[in-house]
Amino acid sequence: MKKGILLSLFTAGISGVSIFANAVFVSKTDPLIFAIIRNAAVAICLTVILGATGHGKRLAALSKKEWGALLAIGAVGGGIPFALFFTGLAQIGAVNGNILQKTLFLWVALIAVPVLKERISKVQLIGYVTLFIGMFFFGGTFTIVPKAGTWLVMGATILWAFEQVIAKVTLNTVPSTIVAWGRMVFGLPFLVAAVFIFGKLGLLMSATSYVFAPVVASSILLTIYVMTWYSALSTAPATLVSSVLVFAPVVTAAMSLIVLKKPILGQQVVMVALLIAGTLLLIVERLFPKRQQQAV
Numbered sequence: 001m002k003k004g005i006l007l008s009l010f011t012a013g014i015s016g017v018s019i020f021a022n023a024v025f026v027s028k029t030d031p032l033i034f035a036i037i038r039n040a041a042v043a044i045c046l047t048v049i050l051g052a053t054g055h056g057k058r059l060a061a062l063s064k065k066e067w068g069a070l071l072a073i074g075a076v077g078g079g080i081p082f083a084l085f086f087t088g089l090a091q092i093g094a095v096n097g098n099i100l101q102k103t104l105f106l107w108v109a110l111i112a113v114p115v116l117k118e119r120i121s122k123v124q125l126i127g128y129v130t131l132f133i134g135m136f137f138f139g140g141t142f143t144i145v146p147k148a149g150t151w152l153v154m155g156a157t158i159l160w161a162f163e164q165v166i167a168k169v170t171l172n173t174v175p176s177t178i179v180a181w182g183r184m185v186f187g188l189p190f191l192v193a194a195v196f197i198f199g200k201l202g203l204l205m206s207a208t209s210y211v212f213a214p215v216v217a218s219s220i221l222l223t224i225y226v227m228t229w230y231s232a233l234s235t236a237p238a239t240l241v242s243s244v245l246v247f248a249p250v251v252t253a254a255m256s257l258i259v260l261k262k263p264i265l266g267q268q269v270v271m272v273a274l275l276i277a278g279t280l281l282l283i284v285e286r287l288f289p290k291r292q293q294q295a296v
Contacts, residue, residue, distance in 0.1 A: 004236025005283055008244035011228045016251025018221040031086040033203045036191045039078065041219035042226070043184040046177070055177055062174065069170040070182030077163030078187020081156035083194035088156065091149025100153045102135045105243040107161035112238045115165055120239060127281030131246045134274030138267045167230060168238045176230035183226060240286060247279045
């Protein structure tokens, strides 16, 4: 459990750094096109890692059921939701879209509790409420936009929640590195299909879409992210791993303070405090569970 918690925190840190880096370096590139280029680079990196670590033999020994699970993870995790998310993001804006996406931990809990039989204690529930208040009331100027984009982003978030549950089950028999590889490789065809559907093939073929430094930096961060994310998911409950990820904005705020000298002011201070408090509640409760606590 401790390993899973540490990996979850590390993953949240990588996510926070990635959000900061993308905001700084990837501002003029079409997000869907950038996602395809970056995900393709990550798929290549993970393929090399599989070969170097000797996982190739295990890959060849996968059963039809396990291959089916990897395909499902690629479709509902690495492919379809990205197309939905970026399409919706263009309609409702980055602030609203990213805050809606941060409800992932709630959807994971709704699915994991009945399907995976995971249990949420009273202390965890308080942590969930604290995280929710921090994100929705102090995480930005969030407004519900009555556009199809809102439903597209929510649909993408729910698909990502299902991915976590499918991955959690798959990780019982398949190494985390292979699951990460499956997500990136089998997600690519769906992203390419989205390019054709939305008429962005010209952008994909344009040389201006292939900006070397941002692609390399983002690809490295995403490679580390998916590997540590699935490794954490293999050793800790899905409800815990997904909720700790909400800590990422704290890291982003810290990066902005350190690198850009952008102070943390106003409601952002409250958001950071609540996200830290909520994360601590979740972690401490897991590290030092009280036997007398009743699960809800």
